[in-house]
Amino acid sequence: MTVILALDTSTPACSVALNIDGVVLEDFRMAPRLHNDLILPMVDQVLEQAGLTLSDLDAIAFGCGPGSFTGLRISAGVVQGLAFGADLPVVPVSTLAALSLEGFQKTGRNNWLAALDARMGEIYMGGYSVNKIEGRYEIEALIAECVVKPELLSSFSTQFEGVGSGWCYADVLTQLLPNAPEHILTDLAPRAACIAELALLQFNRGNTVSAYDAVPTYLRDEISWEKQAPRIGKR
Numbered sequence: 729m730t731v732i733l734a735l736d737t738s739t740p741a742c743s744v745a746l747n748i749d750g751v752v753l754e755d756f757r758m759a760p761r762l763h764n765d766l767i768l769p770m771v772d773q774v775l776e777q778a779g780l781t782l783s784d785l786d787a788i789a790f791g792c793g794p795g796s797f798t799g800l801r802i803s804a805g806v807v808q809g810l811a812f813g814a815d816l817p818v819v820p821v822s823t824l825a826a827l828s829l830e831g832f833q834k835t836g837r838n839n840w841l842a843a844l845d846a847r848m849g850e851i852y853m854g855g856y857s858v859n860k861i862e863g864r865y866e867i868e869a870l871i872a873e874c875v876v877k878p879e880l881l882s883s884f885s886t887q888f889e890g891v892g893s894g895w896c897y898a899d900v901l902t903q904l905l906p907n908a909p910e911h912i913l914t915d916l917a918p919r920a921a922c923i924a925e926l927a928l929l930q931f932n933r934g935n936t937v938s939a940y941d942a943v944p945t946y947l948r949d950e951i952s953w954e955k956q957a958p959r960i961g962k963r
Contacts, residue, residue: 733788734924737763737803738795738823744770745920746778747928753778754921763802782814787936789927791918792820793945794852800944811939818942819927825867826922828856831891835911843894850877851894852947865925875947891916
């Protein structure tokens with residue numbers, strides 16, 4: 729049995745999930761600016777619901793970004809602390825990949841242009857193809873993740889559906905596609921349940937990092953992450 733704990737605080741949503749050999753338990757809440765207060769109690773609650781402790785886990789996963797600078801720091805700090813304390817490997821999972829998986833789960837469509845609003849007229853963007861083969865999800869990156877002003881993008885040769893808050897620029901993004909997308913899911917946020925699903929795939933392939941290397945992906949060059957000892961709780 730493989731058990732993975734996943735968490736995400738990359739957007740105004742805050743979520744924690746357990747993947748127990750493909751069976752997922754999740755606590756998902758829209759909680760702007762409350763992540764630091766909620767995340768550890770939510771971890772405790774999900775573990776208690778499953779009758780497990782940290783020592784029962786095989787790995788911890790987190791939405792490594794892109795996303796909110798503060799939110800990514802919170803989740804990375806918590807994951808580092810938990811993983812150090814329990815001597816567990818970590819699986820960083822792209823928030824844009826998680827959004828693409830959620831779009832696939834809701835509609836069955838395979839190709840997704842995932843975008844999060846990065847403010848300052850920019851979006852975090854990546855393109856993914858998602859499939860489910862023999863009960864396991866498979867995901868392939870079609871467009872490298874980047875931060876960009878939508879109006880500077882060139883046309884895409886692949887047809888995509890749209891997911892994420894970055895599709896507030898749907899008027900621009902739609903014009904870049906071969907055909908208008910059938911689905912534009914602007915109200916979805918990265919979920920720990922999807923992160924847990926993708927983390928199980930990566931864990932089975934041996935794609936893990938140490939707690940020390942569990943750091944966010946910001947995409948913006950001017951933002952850097954200084955590796956440091958984990959700090960849990962309010963700063």
